[in-house]
Amino acid sequence: MAEGTTQAHPNYWAIWLYLSILTVLELGVAFLPWSRQLLLIILLFMAIWKALLVALFFMHLRWEGNRMRIFAVAPLPLTIIVVIAVLTEFVW
Numbered sequence: 001m002a003e004g005t006t007q008a009h010p011n012y013w014a015i016w017l018y019l020s021i022l023t024v025l026e027l028g029v030a031f032l033p034w035s036r037q038l039l040l041i042i043l044l045f046m047a048i049w050k051a052l053l054v055a056l057f058f059m060h061l062r063w064e065g066n067r068m069r070i071f072a073v074a075p076l077p078l079t080i081i082v083v084i085a086v087l088t089e090f091v092w
Helices: 012-030 036-058 066-073 076-090
Strands: none
Touching: 012 036
């Protein structure tokens, strides 16, 4: 951030509550009698959503410049490749 600018702190308790609710929802979804592939897709989407919340608010990426965001996003393609490799090994 530029020197002399102020930033309001996010409501950490609201974000924590939102993450807790998502965790409870994940537990509920995990025990639904749906197909394994559908459950994995839903749970992966929820996990990515939680990771984005943590990165944006607790790691303060929402208020960082583009260079720091690129550093945070750069490893994601490798992560996606590894997740797909693991899923294809054990699911299909």
